[in-house]
Amino acid sequence: MIQCKTSKEISGMGHSMKRKEDDRFVHGKGHYVDDVKLPGTLYMDIVRSPYAYAKIKNIDTTEAMKVPGVLAVVTGRDLEKYNLHWMPTLMSDTQMVLPTDTVMYQAQEVAAVIATTKYGARDGREAVRVEYEPMKAVVDPYKALEPDAPVLRTDKEGKKDNHIWHWEVGQKEETEKIFNEAEVVVKEQMHIPRIHVSSIETCGCVADYDKINNHLTMYMTTQAPHAIRTVIALVAGHVGLTEEKIRVISPDIGGGFGGKVPVYPGYVIAIAASFLIGKPVKWIEDRSENLQADSFARDYHITAEMAGTKDGKILATRMKVLADHGYTDASANPSKFPTGMFSIGTGSYDYPHAFMEADAVYTNKPPGGVAYRCSFRVTEAVHAIERITDRYALEIGKDPAAVRFQNFIQKDQFPYHSPTGWEYDSGDYVQGLEKAMKAVDYDGLRKEQAEKRKKGELMGIGLSTFTEIVGAGPSKDFDILGIKMFDSAEIRVHPTGKAIARFGTKSQGQGHETTYAQIIAEELGIPASNIQVEEGDTDTAPYGLGTYASRSTPTAGAAAAIAARKLRDKARKIAAYLLEVSEDDLEWETGKFYVKGMKDVPEKSKTIQEIVFAAYTNHPQGMEAGFEATHYYDPPNLTFPSGAYICVVDIDPETFEIKVRRFVAIDDAGNIINPMVAQGQVHGGLTQGLAPAMYEELIYDEDGNILNGTFMDYLVPTAVESPSWETGHTVTPSPHHPIGAKGIGESPTVGAPPAIANAIVDALKPYGITHLDIPITPYKIFKALKEKGVLD
Numbered sequence: 001m002i003q004c005k006t007s008k009e010i011s012g013m014g015h016s017m018k019r020k021e022d023d024r025f026v027h028g029k030g031h032y033v034d035d036v037k038l039p040g041t042l043y044m045d046i047v048r049s050p051y052a053y054a055k056i057k058n059i060d061t062t063e064a065m066k067v068p069g070v071l072a073v074v075t076g077r078d079l080e081k082y083n084l085h086w087m088p089t090l091m092s093d094t095q096m097v098l099p100t101d102t103v104m105y106q107a108q109e110v111a112a113v114i115a116t117t118k119y120g121a122r123d124g125r126e127a128v129r130v131e132y133e134p135m136k137a138v139v140d141p142y143k144a145l146e147p148d149a150p151v152l153r154t155d156k157e158g159k160k161d162n163h164i165w166h167w168e169v170g171q172k173e174e175t176e177k178i179f180n181e182a183e184v185v186v187k188e189q190m191h192i193p194r195i196h197v198s199s200i201e202t203c204g205c206v207a208d209y210d211k212i213n214n215h216l217t218m219y220m221t222t223q224a225p226h227a228i229r230t231v232i233a234l235v236a237g238h239v240g241l242t243e244e245k246i247r248v249i250s251p252d253i254g255g256g257f258g259g260k261v262p263v264y265p266g267y268v269i270a271i272a273a274s275f276l277i278g279k280p281v282k283w284i285e286d287r288s289e290n291l292q293a294d295s296f297a298r299d300y301h302i303t304a305e306m307a308g309t310k311d312g313k314i315l316a317t318r319m320k321v322l323a324d325h326g327y328t329d330a331s332a333n334p335s336k337f338p339t340g341m342f343s344i345g346t347g348s349y350d351y352p353h354a355f356m357e358a359d360a361v362y363t364n365k366p367p368g369g370v371a372y373r374c375s376f377r378v379t380e381a382v383h384a385i386e387r388i389t390d391r392y393a394l395e396i397g398k399d400p401a402a403v404r405f406q407n408f409i410q411k412d413q414f415p416y417h418s419p420t421g422w423e424y425d426s427g428d429y430v431q432g433l434e435k436a437m438k439a440v441d442y443d444g445l446r447k448e449q450a451e452k453r454k455k456g457e458l459m460g461i462g463l464s465t466f467t468e469i470v471g472a473g474p475s476k477d478f479d480i481l482g483i484k485m486f487d488s489a490e491i492r493v494h495p496t497g498k499a500i501a502r503f504g505t506k507s508q509g510q511g512h513e514t515t516y517a518q519i520i521a522e523e524l525g526i527p528a529s530n531i532q533v534e535e536g537d538t539d540t541a542p543y544g545l546g547t548y549a550s551r552s553t554p555t556a557g558a559a560a561a562i563a564a565r566k567l568r569d570k571a572r573k574i575a576a577y578l579l580e581v582s583e584d585d586l587e588w589e590t591g592k593f594y595v596k597g598m599k600d601v602p603e604k605s606k607t608i609q610e611i612v613f614a615a616y617t618n619h620p621q622g623m624e625a626g627f628e629a630t631h632y633y634d635p636p637n638l639t640f641p642s643g644a645y646i647c648v649v650d651i652d653p654e655t656f657e658i659k660v661r662r663f664v665a666i667d668d669a670g671n672i673i674n675p676m677v678a679q680g681q682v683h684g685g686l687t688q689g690l691a692p693a694m695y696e697e698l699i700y701d702e703d704g705n706i707l708n709g710t711f712m713d714y715l716v717p718t719a720v721e722s723p724s725w726e727t728g729h730t731v732t733p734s735p736h737h738p739i740g741a742k743g744i745g746e747s748p749t750v751g752a753p754p755a756i757a758n759a760i761v762d763a764l765k766p767y768g769i770t771h772l773d774i775p776i777t778p779y780k781i782f783k784a785l786k787e788k789g790v791l792d
């Protein structure tokens, strides 16, 4: 049970207060970017490449310009005149806005049509004639590294191969020594598939350039409005669009999941078009464009190895990654971490040595790499460690739960220093797994499984006991394009004691309007319902790096608490003045200061509302009037949420259809702000973990054609495919976070896939199958059994 310190009326931390924003959403009053309707708006549609790799011989716009309503067709050559045809990526690589001579992936932007109506723009798009000279695409990342592979990035002077970067961490020699001498070594080759966030709302913007005032208002679906404003200023500063002349407004967002962090070429083209024409330009992607061209997630090829003793003690792990980044490295990672937080990959287990390395490679695919509830690639790391731990348990013939208990970092070992350089803040992994095992009756299930196996029935039990790492981050190590990854909160309390609070983050459905208000309510005793939360307008909100990598609670949530505490300090001074006592004679109880020992004497206390009123009407002379505070929070460390997940599957012995019978998720995100919101995050996140485990993968043929570029073929699970998720939690507060909270937004998507994969592989254990790559489909099981000679 979560203990609440505040009353229901105040609804501070721990209350399952209903989400304030939902009134708006369920009444159809959400305001999304496509709802922005400005007088004189023009519409933009984008011509896209049918080839994955081709020279552009000619772009003929004659017919397109004849389409009623079409005003302009913008090409790379047009943008080149303003030096706007290339832009920087968040990983300091470069990306075409529009190509001048070569296209690098199927569905890449080739030209943009601007028209007075949406349909005119679409018809104009169809009428643009582009002459291509197709070239042999490089699709397989391993082949891309072969010496005779064509060099894709010929725009980079002196580039002689498709290699982007090499990265490594850990103890290479010591690890190698352990592997050479270990009793048991296991190894699996894994692919974590390329997937797509497929948020309900696609990406889009309305670029509104006002020529008279030289001012751009950019309405857009972005998770990071301030960072985007800075990037726009860096790209377009030379044409006079400097940062103070740019206002980014991110209205309601219909799901982001990481896909709305990058800067897409469409945004820049819309800005350029509005800048040149002087009218608002609206661009809204359609579903296929979103799926085919926007930032992808994952696509890591991992060789994972584990060394240990015969009786179950893990001694070391080794991981080698090949990262397929598409034609440019446009993933949204902190600058110093090209593989994001992948180096968390020793997981929840205590052993002294590990070595991890990764190489990134260019191919003729869309760019991207960090999206889809990944916590900066913890998804990949957790999949590898949880799969290889099960593989090791299988090898030594021990129950995977027993191996986990044997190797867990114990709760008294925190703060724990991992061999890859992280300091885990807190956790109680034993308690989490015990709770999950109890919830499913683990021993009972194993007995049932043994019985079923005798009858040839396929039942599997899979575990995942993962550690997450979220809350980027300490500014000494974390920046994006040089901007430090702090985050911010500004609280302004009006004379009548009602407040507005603004943040540098941006909710996409996570419920910030409610949960940030609850944090402030907890600290100040002002009812959460009287605290209006605003995000997403760079003209009004304090600078912040945005919402991704489950960082809002660890950073901006902390900023909210500290800003509120600054206000409480001021409130104490005012209360002392009003009550004519010294500050030291006062005590705080949610919502009021009272003179020590006189809690129940009404005239010896002042409520927060009375104090705030005095701040405007009767403040001590010499004190600053008003009641507002701002805090920019630079976290001392990241937070390390964890989870113990258990999945039970039954597989049909004839069709190999996989049924998730039960799925229990015990999460630990420290102190919880709103249990209902947190549980909602877990439910949604688990379905998004089920997705890559069993359904989703973007598939390309050898010419780089996407084979499932529509929802007819790309399978997004719905409530129908989802089992009834069973959730619960343990609580180990983060010792360094002002309210002891850790992030939770991505944990379920990080933890679920290996639990499901482990369950399926466990079901197939009697047939000698040791690993299957996700998504695990009935066909994959059929093929694997066939290869083992089990089926004729």
Ligand code: MCN
Binding pocket: 254, 255, 256, 257, 258, 371, 372, 373, 374, 375, 508, 509, 510, 511, 512, 515, 516, 547, 548, 549, 550, 551, 552, 553, 554, 669, 670, 671, 672, 673, 674, 675, 677, 678, 681, 684, 741, 742, 743, 744, 745, 746
């Ligand atoms: N929360 C809580 N108690 C905690 C931790 C979190 O009550 N101890 C609440 C928070 O107050 C917040 C929500 O849970 O309302 C998520 O908080 P947090 O874990 O801090 O994550 P962020 O707010 O930073 O959200 C980002 C995370 C990411 S990175 C992806 S991807 C994702 C996710 O959130 N995208 C989402 N969940 C999503 N949910 C929706 N509906 N839509 C998305 O696009």
Ligand code: CUN
Binding pocket: 223, 256, 257, 258, 259, 261, 370, 371, 372, 373, 374, 375, 376, 377, 547, 548, 549, 550, 746
């Ligand atoms: Cu990796 S997806 Mo979320 O961090 O926006």
